[in-house]
Amino acid sequence: MTQSIIEFQNLSKTFGKTKAVDNLSLSIAPGKIIGLLGPNGSGKSTLFKLINGLLEPTKGQVLIEGQAPSMESKKIISYLPERTYLNDWMKIRDILNFFHDFYEDFDLVKAQEMLRVLGLDERHPLKTLSKGNKEKVQLILVMSRKAKIYLLDEPIGGVDPAARDFILETILSNYQEDATMIISTHLISDIEKVFDEVILLQNGSVYDYDSVDSIREKTGKSVDELFREVFKC
């Protein structure tokens, strides 16, 4: 068995009385594209924050290549949060240089090329970009890194179907075979075809973790159909 790249050991995170992540244990092998699926409030974003060290676990631990989140893990994780983190004083060019300054694995030329394809001018201030373009710029920044782990939190949540295609294409064409990618989404049917495995989250625990093929075999349903059945309101 290959060593796991991300491991959760009895991981719990509570906010007041709410259990966002509840005694979750899971081991993720490298080199896969994994869908992190679950209804709103099932703990997807909390799990990402825990992997990034943006939150401290209440109990248990997260291990990245066997180590707790640290400066070393931040070097190998490329994270697209749900929020827009672009500031209001830089131009697109400045944020490219910012990434180039801080991340050794950032490919400046690749990012510039992707911006050109999109028709985005590097001299454009971040402040006046449309919401959709901000999300695209962030995705370009994240996918221009040659990281070992990509964590994408709702990458296609807020954009129109045409932009969705661009984003999926960008993700897939920049994904390296040996990297691990976890994509959280509730728009499963749009993206199901790219997943190797899926993690189904329910109330902060794992409902199921299996390969897409095996789920289809086991249940005779697509992941989207299974999701609708399991999480029926």
Next chain:
Amino acid sequence: MLGKLMKYELRATARYFLPIYGAIIVFSMLIGIRGVNDTYRNALSVILPMALGLSFMGLGVMTLIMVVKRFDSNLLGDEGYLMFTLPVKANSIIISKLLTSMVWILSSTLVFFLSMGIITWREFNLSEILEELSHLQLDPYFLVVFILVILMSIIQFLLQVYASLGIAQAYSISKNRILGGTLIFILFSIVINMVETFAAAGFTFLFADSPWFHDLVRMAESSDFITVFSTIQLFFTILLGYLILKNILFYFLTKYHLQKKLNLE
């Protein structure tokens, strides 16, 4: 990495400070060379000092806003998702904010003296003043302690702001982080004030009868300048130690709440 963080921190703030510095220097120069032409002297002798005064007020208010906003929105708001996933230490992040604020506070002080110099250059001879100052025989030890006390006092203010904001976000004191931070800041100030008052009272109570304390009082009341001076020097050294202690406390409070209690929305 600290250097890179500071580079961006300075750039993010320079666009606010430099224009005000420019305005202050221009107003000061206009006041300084005023009087050349008597025909518009009266109107300008009101307008220019007023403009200069407002610029300084603006500079003061803006410095305070910058100290709070750069910490709050860059670290505790959505930009925090970027800042806290950079491969840099929490120490570097806090110190970059601290040093950048220090740079602006010190350069604002410099601009103030520069402005005063420009306004009064006709009245005062700078080289004469410097000449006079060089005759003042200041004890170098005292001078160093005095400067350190001023620097540590500024740092204490900054770190108290940072710790307050950090605590306010960690425990969601209020929906508005700056309001919550202000409340914590006031609470800190009250507690520190109380502790200091009690410590001073307790100190007097405990040592009131000791010969050492009597010596100290006698020294402070002495008419001999050297003796009084050495008492003041002792007082400043103790003050410096106390300020450093407070700064260490506030620094670790800030670091703890950013590292272990971070709770970005």
